[in-house]
Amino acid sequence: MRKVILGCGITLDGYIARPDGSTDFLVMPKGAAKVAEDFYASIDTIIFGRKTYDAMQRMMAQGEHEGPVGPWKTYVFSRALPSGERDGMTFVKESPAAFMRQIRRKPGKHICHMGGGELARSFLQADLVDELWMHIVPILLGDGIQIFPAGFPQRDFKLRECKTYGNDLSLVYARAREKNTGRKTKKAR
Amino acid sequence: MRKVILGCGITLDGYIARPDGSTDFLVMPKGAAKVAEDFYASIDTIIFGRKTYDAMQRMMAQGEHEGPVGPWKTYVFSRALPSGERDGMTFVKESPAAFMRQIRRKPGKHICHMGGGELARSFLQADLVDELWMHIVPILLGDGIQIFPAGFPQRDFKLRECKTYGNDLSLVYARAREKNTGRKTKKAR
Numbered sequence: 311m312r313k314v315i316l317g318c319g320i321t322l323d324g325y326i327a328r329p330d331g332s333t334d335f336l337v338m339p340k341g342a343a344k345v346a347e348d349f350y351a352s353i354d355t356i357i358f359g360r361k362t363y364d365a366m367q368r369m370m371a372q373g374e375h376e377g378p379v380g381p382w383k384t385y386v387f388s389r390a391l392p393s394g395e396r397d398g399m400t401f402v403k404e405s406p407a408a409f410m411r412q413i414r415r416k417p418g419k420h421i422c423h424m425g426g427g428e429l430a431r432s433f434l435q436a437d438l439v440d441e442l443w444m445h446i447v448p449i450l451l452g453d454g455i456q457i458f459p460a461g462f463p464q465r466d467f468k469l470r471e472c473k474t475y476g477n478d479l480s481l482v483y484a485r486a487r488e489k490n491t492g493r494k495t496k497k498a499r
Numbered sequence: 500m501r502k503v504i505l506g507c508g509i510t511l512d513g514y515i516a517r518p519d520g521s522t523d524f525l526v527m528p529k530g531a532a533k534v535a536e537d538f539y540a541s542i543d544t545i546i547f548g549r550k551t552y553d554a555m556q557r558m559m560a561q562g563e564h565e566g567p568v569g570p571w572k573t574y575v576f577s578r579a580l581p582s583g584e585r586d587g588m589t590f591v592k593e594s595p596a597a598f599m600r601q602i603r604r605k606p607g608k609h610i611c612h613m614g615g616g617e618l619a620r621s622f623l624q625a626d627l628v629d630e631l632w633m634h635i636v637p638i639l640l641g642d643g644i645q646i647f648p649a650g651f652p653q654r655d656f657k658l659r660e661c662k663t664y665g666n667d668l669s670l671v672y673a674r675a676r677e678k679n680t681g682r683k684t685k686k687a688r
Contacts, residue, residue, distance in 0.1 A: 322631070322633075322647075322656065322672070323513065323646075323647040324512065324513045324647075434639065434641065442511070444511075448655065448656040448657060448658050448672055448675075449653060449654065449655045449656065450623065450647060450651070450653065450654045450656070451653055452623065452647075452649060452650065452651040452652055452653055452654070453649040453650065454649075457512075458511075458512040458513075458639060458641075460641060460642040460643075461641065461642065462639070462641040463641055464638060464639065464640055464641055465638065465639045465641070466637065466638045467511065467637040467638065467639070467666070468637060468666050469637050469663060469665075469666040469667070469668065472661065472663050472668060474658060474661050476658075477656070477657050477658040478658070479658060479661060479670070481668070483511070483637055486637075
């Protein structure tokens with residue numbers, strides 16, 4: 311089965327970007343290039359939300375990002391932008407759940423949800439995230455754009471991998487959907 | 500020099516408690532008892548904020564917490580409660596910076612700031628945190644009380660220790676106060 315992997319680079323206080331959207335604090339650590347290479351070889355689809363798309367467009371305009379180049383299919387979720395294919399990307403208006411039902415029926419490699427933020431919340435609400443690939447840099451930003459904005463039910467995971475690269479940390483978690491994980495799931499009142 | 504260690508048990512999405520203050524998801528993992536023991540042997544002072552104090556009082560009333568028993572001196576920061584000693588604790592109205600200047604002049608072991616939340620923000624604003632001891636459980640809560648509420652300047656750290664206990668992760672970070680950490684510190688606009 312094709313897995314949905316939420317891939318993110320975050321600070322110790324859980325931010326994917328500064329309040330202005332910049333991500334200068336995310337630097338690929340020595341030795342992590344191979345991990346990134348293996349990761350990109352395991353996926354054929356990348357998904358992100360409209361705000362990540364906007365940030366990418368700004369960075370492309372400033373020559374800081376080369377856009378979604380690669381052998382993967384790229385989808386952008388946006389309720390506001392017209393749906394359909396353009397600029398090498400497919401714009402999607404559907405709900406994450408409806409979209410994922412369709413895409414999982416087709417054969418293919420894993421699907422990477424890049425970034426986090428509001429689209430991550432939608433994916434977690436619908437319990438669509440199968441794995442978390444988190445790269446954690448050793449800073450507290452004090453403010454920024456959150457990887458996991460509040461507003462979804464408890465989701466339990468299992469730690470599958472933990473590696474350090476100097477002061478950076480690379481973690482892989484797999485969703486634990488079986489009932490008996492040993493941790494209580496408490497319903498919100 | 501006596502260090503201030505922020506000790507916390509958090510979820511993957513950075514919560515120290517559910518929205519109602521409960522922390523049932525924090526269970527001491529097998530093998531971590533020795534770490535906790537060594538930690539408590541290295542400190543002689545525990546500091547927490549009024550909300551942690553309130554939560555502890557509630558848990559004590561329900562027989563779920565035995566209170567701040569131990570050979571350490573306990574301080575509760577509160578602007579609202581009367582200052583002074585009572586019930587084995589010392590209530591403090593001073594700013595964290597003024598308080599820490601005094602306490603660091605006295606000889607002693609390290610000082611543990613337990614919990615996080617609003618008092619952690621005050622400590623980070625004044626750059627009083629020397630180490631982070633973070634125990635991370637593999638769940639996304641989706642909502643709760645944040646360990647690092649927004650509102651302090653960027654603080655850089657170095658990863659000093661990383662251990663796994665089953666699906667839990669135990670991390671120690673030390674504050675990197677020297678200028679040249681290789682990561683940009685961007686001023687807020």
